[in-house]
Amino acid sequence: MHDVQSKNHPFYETTIETKPIFEGRMIALQVDTVRLPNGETATREIVRHPGAVAVLALVGGKMLVVEQFRKALERVQVEIPAGKLDPGEAPEQAAVRELEEETGYRARSIRHLQTFSTSPGFAEELIHLYFADDLEKGEVHLDEEEFLTCEAITPEQADAYIREGRIYDAKTLLAVHLWRAYRQSGEL
Structure with missing residues (x-):
């Protein structure tokens, strides 16, 4: 069994680049370019939030x-x-x-x-x-x-x-x- 938190997990996506899009009072939005497990790249839209x-x-x-x-x-x-x-x-x-x-x-x-x-x-x-x-x-x-x-x-x-x-x-x-x-x- 793989450690689900590990960067060694076979499904882990490595971030290549992070592009900030918006920063507000409650959230921030960024677009990450990631390397997929198969070597291809993709983008991920991510909402950053301080937690609740x-x-x-x-x-x-x-x-x-x-x-x-x-x-x-x-x-x-x-x-x-x-x-x-x-x-x-x-x-x-x-x-x-x-x-x-x-x-x-x-x-x-x-x-x-x-x-x-x-x-x-x-x-x-x-x-x-x-x-x-x-x-x-x-x-x-x-x-x-x-x-x-x-x-x-x-x-x-x-x-x-x-x-x-x-x-x-x-x-x-x-x-x-x-x-x-x-x-x-x-x-x-």
Whole structure:
């Protein structure tokens, strides 16, 4: 078995050239020319992203979610609290910060569940998913350009939101599935 992280893996693509295309507040876009395993060359369009955090937060046996408009999809969605990492910020700190900013709840303790890629075909973004169920009520501190509402939903509401397409994003779908497992086994 080959080490999937290794430059010695037979599928590894060696970067020959990187051409920056765009650099914005949240993302950067570059086009890489790569050498394929068969010796040919190809181009890869890559979105650079600082990473993000998301929190599966439970209060009173219900999951905290926020509803907000997502311009890229032109739709309002229900999602677990989440946000982008600030420069130099540790994921755990960002998770605690985002949870409080968006929901008004402070996590007295938080536990890392999983880190996963969102769109590995073209983006390097990683989401660090955390779990918190030891919460205390604080105050919401939304960013200036952030408009959302927060609610605590039951498992039945989560299932209905999925059926209705209100819960549509991968991180929230994963969180709902993990919550189901947690309710059945008591473990994550």
